[in-house]
Each structure stands twice: as C-alpha cells, then as structure tokens.
Amino acid sequence: MDTDVDGSNNVRGAGVGLVLTSPTGVSASRAVRCNFKATNNEAEYEALIAGLTLAQQMGVENIQVFSDSQLIISQVQGDYQAKYPSIIRYLSVAKRLLDRFRHCKLTQIPREHNSQADALANLGSALETTNHMSIQLLDPIYDVLPLEKPTGY
Numbered sequence: 001m002d003t004d005v006d007g008s009n010n011v012r013g014a015g016v017g018l019v020l021t022s023p024t025g026v027s028a029s030r031a032v033r034c035n036f037k038a039t040n041n042e043a044e045y046e047a048l049i050a051g052l053t054l055a056q057q058m059g060v061e062n063i064q065v066f067s068d069s070q071l072i073i074s075q076v077q078g079d080y081q082a083k084y085p086s087i088i089r090y091l092s093v094a095k096r097l098l099d100r101f102r103h104c105k106l107t108q109i110p111r112e113h114n115s116q117a118d119a120l121a122n123l124g125s126a127l128e129t130t131n132h133m134s135i136q137l138l139d140p141i142y143d144v145l146p147l148e149k150p151t152g153y
Contacts, residue, residue: 001020001021001022001023001055001058001060001062001063001064002020002021002063002064002066003018003019003020003021003051003052003055003063003064003065003066004017004018004019004021004051004066004067004114004116004117005017005018005019005044005047005048005050005051005065005066005067005117006044006047006067006068006069006114006117006118006120006121007038007040007041007042007043007044007045007046007047007069007121008040008043008118008121008122008124008125009038009039009040009042009043009125010122010125010126012125012126013033013034013037013125014033014034014036014037014038014042014043014046014124014125015031015032015033015034015043015120015121015122015123015124015125015126015127016030016031016032016034016043016046016047016050016120016121016124017029017030017031017032017047017116017117017118017119017120017121017122017123017124018030018032018047018050018051018054018117018120019116019117019120020051020054020055020058028054029116029120030050030054030120031120031121031123031124031127032050032124033124033125033127034046034124034125039086041069041071041072041087042086042087042090043121043125044067044069044071044072045072045087045090045091045093045094046090047067047117047121048065048067048072048076048094049090049093049094049097051065052065052094052097052098052101053097055101056097056100056101060101061101061102061103062101062102062103062104063101063103063104063105064104064105064106064107065104065105065106065107066107066109066113066114066117067106067107067108067109067114068108068109068110068111068113068114068118069108070108073106073107073108074108075087075091076091076094076095076098076106077106
C-alpha cells in the first residue's frame with residue numbers, strides 16, 4: 001500500500017491530506033480539518049499518523065509512505081532529533097504505529113510530486129467548521145492514542 005501524506009497550516013487552521021493507493025491502483029483520499037491550532041510540523045505528523053492509522057485499520061501489513069516533509073521523514077528515520085515536547089510526542093506515536101507493520105518504508109519526495117495530498121491538506125485547513133459540510137474534526141492524535149502499545153499487537 002502506498003500512502004501519500006501532507007499537512008497544512010494557515011491562518012484559518014490546520015488540515016491533513018491523505019491518499020492511500022493499493023497495489024492494484026485503487027485509492028482512497030481524505031481531507032481532514034484539525035480542531036486545534038497546530039504548527040506546520042505538527043500538521044505533517046498528524047497526516048503521517050492518520051495515514052498509518054487508516055492503513056492499519058484496513059489490515060495493511062506492508063506500507064510505503066511518501067511525504068514532502070524532510071524534517072518528519074528524517075526524525076522518524078532517526079537522522080534528526082525532535083526537540084520540542086509536542087514533536088517528541090508525535091514522533092513517539094508515529095514510531096509505535098510503524099512498529100505494527102511487517103514492512104514500512106518512508107520516502108521524502110519533492111512537493112510537486114505530492115500535489116494530491118497537498119491539495120487535500122489545504123482543503124482541510126481551509127474548511128470552516130460552521131459550514132453545513134460534513135468534516136471530520138481531530139483532536140491532537142497523541143492525546144487520543146495510548147502511550148503504550150495495546151496487548152495483542
């Protein structure tokens with residue numbers, strides 16, 4: 001399963017874009033508005049974690065994640081250190097989720113190769129919660145997921 005992820009942050013809020021593509025070419029896309037203030041890096045982690053969570057819920061065992069965030073990919077791969085408390089917590093959750101896959105590869109790609117996830121993330125951040133549209137609101141993912149691995153994984 002290929003997963004393209006992107007996060008967006010602007011004056012209206014934060015959003016997440018996900019594109020999951022099966023080996024047969026079937027894809028599922030999501031645009032999500034975060035219901036909290038987030039930095040761009042926090043939004044990028046929200047996207048990564050949301051993509052990994054959705055893939056896990058779908059029973060995916062092998063995943064390749066594509067992101068245009070060099071910082072996020074480098075932190076997850078251990079090349080860069082996380083310094084801020086919220087980013088350290090995001091990194092911890094992302095690593096725990098990655099451990100649940102039999103095989104996982106993370107690849108940093110140029111922004112222009114991540115245009116669909118980027119557009120979805122921008123849509124998510126631009127949506128206003130007062131609309132009559134159906135939007136999924138997220139709390140910070142590290143507040144929702146437990147800090148310890150559940151038994152049975």
